[in-house]
Every structure is written in C-alpha cells, then in structure tokens.
Amino acid sequence: xxxxxxxPEALRLQEGESSSLNCSYxxxxxxxxxxxxxxxxxxxxxxxxxxxxxxxxEKERLKATLTKKESFLHITAPKPEDSATYLCAVRExxxxxxxxxxxxxxxxxxx
Amino acid sequence: xxxxxxxxxxxxxxxGQSMTLQCAQDMxxxxxxxxxxxxxxxxxxxHYSVGAGITDQGEVPNGYNVSRSTTEDFPLRLLSxxxxxxxxxxxxxSYAVSGDQETQYFGPGTRLLVL
Numbered sequence: 001x002x003x004x005x006x007x008p009e010a011l012r013l014q015e016g017e018s019s020s021l022n023c024s025y026x027x028x029x030x031x032x033x034x035x036x037x038x039x040x041x042x043x044x045x046x047x048x049x050x051x052x053x054x055x056x057x058e059k060e061r062l063k064a065t066l067t068k069k070e071s072f073l074h075i076t077a078p079k080p081e082d083s084a085t086y087l088c089a090v091r092e093x094x095x096x097x098x099x100x101x102x103x104x105x106x107x108x109x110x111x
Numbered sequence: 112x113x114x115x116x117x118x119x120x121x122x123x124x125x126x127g128q129s130m131t132l133q134c135a136q137d138m139x140x141x142x143x144x145x146x147x148x149x150x151x152x153x154x155x156x157x158h159y160s161v162g163a164g165i166t167d168q169g170e171v172p173n174g175y176n177v178s179r180s181t182t183e184d185f186p187l188r189l190l191s192x193x194x195x196x197x198x199x200x201x202x203x204x205s206y207a208v209s210g211d212q213e214t215q216y217f218g219p220g221t222r223l224l225v226l
Contacts, residue, residue, distance in 0.1 A: 004153065032213065043115075043201050043217030044154070087153070091213075097142070097161060098169060099215070101153035 006088050006102035013109050016077050021105045023088030024070040033071050035064050036087040038104070044087055047073075078109045112137050115218035117202050123224045124192040132187040132221050134202030142205045143185040144169070144215070145177065147198040154201065160185055192225045199223070 007022045025033065032051050036044035048057045050066040057064050061082060063074040073086055089101040118133045136143065144159035156169030160179040174196060176188040185204075189196060199222050203215040 034215075036217075041220075043203075043219050046214050046216070049214065089154075097159055097167065098156055099144075101146075101155070103151060103153045 004088055004090055004100050004102035006086075006105050008105060009103070010106040011108070013075075013078055013107070015079060015109055015111050018074070018076045018078070020075070021073040021086055021107070022070060023073070023102055025088075025090045025100075026069075027090055027092040027100070029093040031091045031093045033066055034089045034091070034099070035071070035073055036089065038085045038087055047086075075107070078107075080109045080111050083107055083109045114138065115202055115204055115216050117200075117218035117221050119221060120219070121222045121224075123226065124189070125226055126192060126194060128192050130189050130192065132189070132200055132202075132223075134185045134187065134218060135183050136185075136202075136204040136216070137183065138204065138206070138216070139182060140204035140206050140216075141182065142207065142215075143179065144203050145175070145185070145187045146201045146203065147171065147196075148201060148220075149198050157187065157200075189223075192223075194225045197223060197225045 004025045035047040038044045048064040053068045055066050061076050065072045085104040085106045087104045089099045091099050115136045141162045145157040146154040148154050155171050157175050158177040160166045163179050163182050166177050199220050201220050202218040205215045
C-alpha cells in the first residue's frame with residue numbers, strides 16, 4: 001500500500017535552532033514529491049517540488065532534499081514566523097492524477 | 112486573480128441534510144480536486160477532475176458527488192450528511208498533473224459540522 005509518513009508529529013524549537021523534518025514514502029514509482037506549509041485555519045501553501053534522488057531546493061531558511069526513500073525539510077536558524085504545519089505529499093507514475101499526503105509535522109518556534 | 116475560492120467558510124448541518132460546497136478558480140486550471148482534512152490524518156482525496164466534463168473518484172468518495180460543467184467550477188455535493196463527514200474540506204487546482212505546471216493551489220477551506 002502506498003504510504004507517506006512524516007516525523008516527528010510535532011517539533012518545538014528555540015528561535016535560531018536548526019533542525020530537520022522527515023518524510024518517508026513507499027510508492028511504486030515516484031513522479032514527484034511536494035512540500036507544503038499550512039497555517040492554522042488556512043489552506044496549504046506550496047513550497048517545493050522534487051523529482052529525483054539527489055535533488056535539492058531552497059527558499060529562504062528552508063531547504064528540501066530527496067533520496068530514493070525519503071525527503072528532508074531542513075530549517076536553518078528558524079524564526080517564530082516559520083511556525084506552521086508542514087505537509088509532504090507524493091505523486092506516483094501509476095496514478096498521476098492522485099496525490100497522497102502525509103499527516104504533517106507541527107512546527108513551533110519559540111522566540 | 113482571486114485564485115481558488117470556496118464557499119461557505121463554515122456550515123452546520125443536521126444528519127440527513129444535503130448541501131453543496133462551492134469551489135471556483137480563475138486561473139484557467141484544468142485539474143481540480145477535493146480533499147478532506149481530519150485531525151491526525153493527512154489530506155485525503157475525495158474526487159478529482161482533469162477537465163470539464165471529466166471526473167473520477169479519489170480515496171474516500173462515498174457519500175459525495177461532483178460534477179464539472181465548466182473549467183472554473185467544481186462543486187462537491189453531500190447527498191445525505193452524516194456525522195462522519197464532519198471535517199475541513201479543501202478544494203485545489205493546478206494547470207496540469209505533471210511538469211512545471213503541476214503545482215496545486217488550495218482554497219481557504221470549508222469547515223463542516225454535521226450534528
């Protein structure tokens with residue numbers, strides 16, 4: 001069964017304390033892996049798309065990386081405004097119209 | 112561009128009532144989809160459409176109907192609401208399902224409570 005698992009469920013960091021969020025996936029053939037940010041009471045906001053192992057993308061304090069079995073979202077020197085839930089999702093070749101989401105990591109950054 | 116809009120923002124229904132959740136986008140996107148989000152679970156795909164007149168089922172389609180008569184609109188119908196349908200519903204759209212234009216844009220959500 002295709003699965004997307006995110007860890008940890010919740011993460012509390014001090015401002016400036018770098019860390020990483022994990023997204024592991026089991027699909028028959030990865031077409032693309034997506035990272036979203038979701039603020040309370042709002043819809044997910046797109047961050048990155050990764051297509052192949054070894055690929056990396058950066059945006060401000062965020063950097064996403066991809067291996068054959070998992071993806072990491074690295075957060076460098078986070079600020080309180082980075083507090084949100086971060087969602088990972090995958091699209092596979094066999095059913096390109098469908099995206100499978102993980103349950104997310106709730107990130108809280110204390111000033 | 113308004114992006115993806117959803118109405119209503121919040122709705123309370125009684126068991127057995129029917130209603131339609133509205134979704135519209137002004138980006139000329141071909142692909143539209145409906146998700147539900149429940150605590151501790153990821154977004155789950157209900158129904159999707161790859162273009163006007165074409166719809167298909169996602170992971171959790173039971174109890175929901177959709178239609179796509181225009182590119183812009185993709186309403187979700189609850190035929191006979193049940194407490195298990197209490198959730199937050201998100202509509203999303205993208206220009207394509209692959210390549211550079213597959214980024215999905217989400218609406219603000221509709222919070223549904225079924226009593």
